[in-house]
Amino acid sequence: MTHYVIRNVAPYGEERCDLLLRDGLIAEIGKPFSLDGEQAVEIDASTLLALPGLVDLHTHLREPGREDAETIRSGTRAAALGGFTSVFAMANTTPVQDTAGVVEQVARIGQEAGWVDVHPVGAVSVGLEGKQLAELGAMAQSAAQVRVFSDDGKCVDDPVLMRRALEYVKAFDGVVAQHAQEPRLTQESQMNEGVVSAEIGLAGWPAVAEESIIARDVLLAEHVGSRVHVLHVSTAGSVEIVRWAKSRGIAVTAEVTPHHLSLTDEEARSYNPIFKVNPPLRTQADVDAVRAGLADGTIDVVGTDHAPHPVEDKECEWAAAAFGMTGLETALPIVHSTMVLSGLMSWRDVARVMSQVPAHIARIDSGPYAQGRPLAVGEPANVVLYDPHGTVTVDAKTQATMSANSPFDGHVLPGRVVATFLRGRATVLDGVPQDRQVSGTTAVAGGVS
Amino acid sequence: MKHLLSTRDLSLEQAVTILDTTARMAATQEREMKKLPTLRGRTVVNLFFEDSTRTRISFETAAKRLSADVINFSAKGSSVSKGESLKDTALTLKAMGADAVVVRHHASGAANFLAQPGLVDVPVINAGDGTHQHPTQALLDAFTIRRHLADPLNPACGGPLPPFDSGLGTDLAGRRIAIVGDVLHSRVARSNVALLATLGAQVTLVAPPTLVPVGVETWPCEVSYDFTRTLRTWQPDAVMMLRVQRERMSASGGGFFPSPAEYSRQYGLDAQRLGLLPDHAIVLHPGPMNRGLEISAQAADSDRSVIVEQVGNGVAVRMAVLYLLLASDQVAGSSSTLS
Ligand SMILES: [Zn+2]
Numbered sequence: 001m002t003h004y005v006i007r008n009v010a011p012y013g014e015e016r017c018d019l020l021l022r023d024g025l026i027a028e029i030g031k032p033f034s035l036d037g038e039q040a041v042e043i044d045a046s047t048l049l050a051l052p053g054l055v056d057l058h059t060h061l062r063e064p065g066r067e068d069a070e071t072i073r074s075g076t077r078a079a080a081l082g083g084f085t086s087v088f089a090m091a092n093t094t095p096v097q098d099t100a101g102v103v104e105q106v107a108r109i110g111q112e113a114g115w116v117d118v119h120p121v122g123a124v125s126v127g128l129e130g131k132q133l134a135e136l137g138a139m140a141q142s143a144a145q146v147r148v149f150s151d152d153g154k155c156v157d158d159p160v161l162m163r164r165a166l167e168y169v170k171a172f173d174g175v176v177a178q179h180a181q182e183p184r185l186t187q188e189s190q191m192n193e194g195v196v197s198a199e200i201g202l203a204g205w206p207a208v209a210e211e212s213i214i215a216r217d218v219l220l221a222e223h224v225g226s227r228v229h230v231l232h233v234s235t236a237g238s239v240e241i242v243r244w245a246k247s248r249g250i251a252v253t254a255e256v257t258p259h260h261l262s263l264t265d266e267e268a269r270s271y272n273p274i275f276k277v278n279p280p281l282r283t284q285a286d287v288d289a290v291r292a293g294l295a296d297g298t299i300d301v302v303g304t305d306h307a308p309h310p311v312e313d314k315e316c317e318w319a320a321a322a323f324g325m326t327g328l329e330t331a332l333p334i335v336h337s338t339m340v341l342s343g344l345m346s347w348r349d350v351a352r353v354m355s356q357v358p359a360h361i362a363r364i365d366s367g368p369y370a371q372g373r374p375l376a377v378g379e380p381a382n383v384v385l386y387d388p389h390g391t392v393t394v395d396a397k398t399q400a401t402m403s404a405n406s407p408f409d410g411h412v413l414p415g416r417v418v419a420t421f422l423r424g425r426a427t428v429l430d431g432v433p434q435d436r437q438v439s440g441t442t443a444v445a446g447g448v449s
Numbered sequence: 450m451k452h453l454l455s456t457r458d459l460s461l462e463q464a465v466t467i468l469d470t471t472a473r474m475a476a477t478q479e480r481e482m483k484k485l486p487t488l489r490g491r492t493v494v495n496l497f498f499e500d501s502t503r504t505r506i507s508f509e510t511a512a513k514r515l516s517a518d519v520i521n522f523s524a525k526g527s528s529v530s531k532g533e534s535l536k537d538t539a540l541t542l543k544a545m546g547a548d549a550v551v552v553r554h555h556a557s558g559a560a561n562f563l564a565q566p567g568l569v570d571v572p573v574i575n576a577g578d579g580t581h582q583h584p585t586q587a588l589l590d591a592f593t594i595r596r597h598l599a600d601p602l603n604p605a606c607g608g609p610l611p612p613f614d615s616g617l618g619t620d621l622a623g624r625r626i627a628i629v630g631d632v633l634h635s636r637v638a639r640s641n642v643a644l645l646a647t648l649g650a651q652v653t654l655v656a657p658p659t660l661v662p663v664g665v666e667t668w669p670c671e672v673s674y675d676f677t678r679t680l681r682t683w684q685p686d687a688v689m690m691l692r693v694q695r696e697r698m699s700a701s702g703g704g705f706f707p708s709p710a711e712y713s714r715q716y717g718l719d720a721q722r723l724g725l726l727p728d729h730a731i732v733l734h735p736g737p738m739n740r741g742l743e744i745s746a747q748a749a750d751s752d753r754s755v756i757v758e759q760v761g762n763g764v765a766v767r768m769a770v771l772y773l774l775l776a777s778d779q780v781a782g783s784s785s786t787l788s
Contacts, residue, residue: 190557193663193664194663194664195664195666195667196664197662197663197664198662198663198664198665198667198668199639199664199667199668200557200558200581201557201578201579201580201581201582201636201639202557202558202579202580202581203580204662204663204664206663270561271557271558271561271562315536316535316536316562317535317554317556317557317558317559317562318556318557318558319555319556319557319558319579320535320556
């Protein structure tokens with residue numbers, strides 16, 4: 001296995017030093033050191049900073065079922081280019097990831113692809129239908145070792161089913177990740193309900209449809225002593241409820257997406273369905289609130305909700321278009337611009353919300369395949385090198401994801417992912433994905449098509 | 450002006466120009482020879498994804514009176530609900546050499562979609578998109594109101610209709626217009642609020658709170674939940690009744706109002722409420738009416754009602770829009786090139 005010496009890099013954007021990645025681990029950190037004849041690739045990182053490999057708790061890889069939008073291989077390659085070393089594949093595939101068989105298949109294909117660690121999310125209910133608990137225990141005990149369960153895309157709106165799920169996953173320290181959307185309040189809904197929807201005549205999606213579910217779920221979690229994870233918090237009211245719940249000691253964690261940190265419902269005025277997403281883009285006051293919530297720890301993690309769609313599902317009138325945006329390749333630059341350049345967060349904070357805490361929520365932060373660990377000697381060499389002074393002009397068509405529905409197409413974003421290492425192996429170097437070599441015992445046949 | 454997608458896009462000058470052009474078009478329709486040669490050899494496509502015979506016929510008549518060829522393209526009833534077919538349809542129309550596309554669609558923003566560069570690349574006229582806009586309806590309403598209210602001494606009841614050029618060159622400054630009914634789902638209301646505000650009129654929306662959109666507070670109008678009080682104390686110059694669709698009764702959550710009878714009692718224009726109007730006030734309705742629901746037969750058939758006249762003005766306003774988009778270099782300023 002190739003060893004890497006990363007010269008003069010700034011871990012967490014702090015003091016510069018050298019990093020040695022050897023045998024899958026961070027072998028040395030410190031003052032410039034010599035290699036004593038050891039074979040290693042040297043990387044001049046004097047303009048770069050280092051972060052622990054990013055962990056995305058919220059990725060839609062679309063395989064099995066919608067390989068026209070994304071495959072596990074293409075999506076994880078995009079993830080590596082975005083600085084991720086682990087992604088959680090949401091359960092709304094076809095077939096749904098609601099059995100041990102399907103989650104094991106997803107995990108296996110992910111492992112063979114080798115770009116990042118792929119952890120399947122298990123469905124809470126059979127077929128995401130919100131009626132019957134899926135075999136959560138079987139998925140937990142499967143080779144995929146599922147710990148995160150979600151019907152994402154749909155809300156577990158039945159309060160009894162939600163309660164049972166929250167209780168049941170305690171047996172294996174799992175967590176239920178809720179897509180908070182009261183379905184009756186959002187029938188036919190197309191965009192945030194407010195000034196813009198009133199004017200442009202698209203059916204409104206009230207903030208209360210999200211907030212009422214979050215309020216219910218934190219109370220349920222308190223009642224049964226379980227932890228609950230709230231996906232894609234998008235409103236100021238939701239932030240308030242989560243803040244209140246945490247102050248009561250309720251075991252709630254929450255996520256915000258890069259697009260909800262950066263875009264508002266004003267985008268809908270164009271009727272360009274690239275901006276159609278679930279939950280919808282909200283107002284500037286909501287954007288300000290989720291940023292503040294992320295900065296003060298009320299919101300724990302950034303999850304991409306990477307949701308690729310083929311062109312025909314977005315090249316149409318708004319109401320006919322699919323919900324969702326891609327995000328793996330732009331997540332870190334968006335967090336950089338909205339949270340770091342704005343002075344709200346340090347790079348250490350970024351590492352916390354994009355690596356350490358998501359890994360902990362999903363209980364993948366220990367063992368030989370641990371993610372979200374600090375940049376420290378002896379830890380797995382999951383590292384991303386980032387150039388905070390570079391810029392990238394987003395070109396949705398040439399991104400690694402198979403789909404082109406990036407809301408940031410044409411935007412110039414700050415920063416650039418230069419390299420990503422997964423347990424010491426470079427998945428990205430100089431911004432270029434590194435197909436795995438077919439050699440030795442650790443390699444798996446097959447490159448990237 | 451390249452397209453007519455929304456009344457919000459119209460400046461005061463453009464709006465008055467369209468109304469003035471409408472007056473001239475209407476005058477030509479009094480002649481024995483109604484047909485003008487203006488758009489000879491041009492093709493106007495009526496692309497209707499939603500049933501609306503009256504609007505389609507109005508556009509068709511307008512185009513034909515300007516000597517254009519008309520192709521009616523009805524997509525209603527086919528399995529098209531996805532936008533890719535809207536895109537494919539647009540490319541087909543372009544290939545067929547359409548010079549203008551009139552579109553009616555159930556999705557808000559559908560006209561904006563067609564108007565984006567690279568699709569039809571000819572003027573797009575929005576004939577109603579979802580709950581967004583129906584600009585020619587608002588223009589014909591404004592034209593009708595201006596014609597009747599130009600001379601404040603002119604009583605609405607009895608007597609001959611004012612001439613078409615009544616109010617020529619003027620806006621609706623200071624006029625009071627009440628728009629009554631299902632504002633939430635109404636593209637007519639949205640179009641009218643924007644256009645009437647541009648023309649300087651004061652607008653009050655009257656509706657049960659369930660049929661007023663969240664976010665209305667930024668609209669250039671007032672909102673009232675009490676029709677009778679608005680009529681009595683505000684004394685509108687015109688009352689525009691909106692069609693209430695009976696299916697709003699059975700919507701999710703038990704409907705937007707308890708019953709047709711209750712709606713009628715609270716928000717219907719009946720003889721009693723009609724009697725509260727000032728002498729010169731007129732009554733409009735975009736049609737088709739639900740007699741007995743939002744408007745009583747007495748109100749619909751009263752001397753104040755200009756509902757039948759609106760239909761005729763609809764043809765004139767659509768002629769004006771087609772003319773200004775296809776035959777005139779500019780919409781702003783004088784349209785004196787029209788004979
Ligand atoms: Zn979701």
